[in-house]
Amino acid sequence: MVFTWLQLAIFIFMLSGLLFAGGPLILSWIIAPRAKGGDMGMPYECGMRPHGSAWTRYGINYYVYALLFLAFDVDVLYLFPVAVHYPHAEGISAFVKVLIFVSVLAAAIIYFWRKGVFTWPRKIS
Structure with missing residues (x-):
């Protein structure tokens, strides 16, 4: 070859x-x-020796808040291209689509609120 x-x-x-x-x-x-x-x-802590144990356990609420923030942050990012295209759209269909998207996000927030996800506990055990 x-x-x-x-x-x-x-x-x-x-x-x-x-x-x-x-x-x-x-x-x-x-x-x-x-x-x-x-x-x-040793774990790095701003150039200083760490005080106490660096392997502390955090409550699950920190992780739940972080995951909810990421989920809703990514969902809201979908609204930026829609907002750019919205003035060029004709008819009411674009408005209905955005309204459905925002209502699903609002329903998710209401669901999490009713489940008690947003209530912060007084003491983490």
């Missing part, structure tokens, strides 16, 4: 792409310090 210039260029670009992606990984593995224990094993 005879290589053409195009096949040689593709091979060179693939090889350079692999080196470009894997080179820093291999280089950091070669020149990284190998020290273990001491300050290397």
Whole structure:
């Protein structure tokens, strides 16, 4: 099989792409310090030694709030392209679609509110 210039260029670009992606990984593995224990094993806390245990347990409410924030934040991001296209839309169909989307988000907020997700406990055990 005879290589053409195009096949040689593709091979060179693939090889350079692999080196470009894997080179820093291999280089950091070669020149990284190998020290273990001491300050290397400690969690980083603003350049200061941490006070107490760094492995504290947080209440589930922190994670629930974070997941709800991400879910509603991503859903609201869908409204930006709709708002850009909305002035160019004809008829009432665009308004109805946006109204349905916002009403589903509002229904989700009301559901979570009724389930008591937004009530913060006084003491986390």
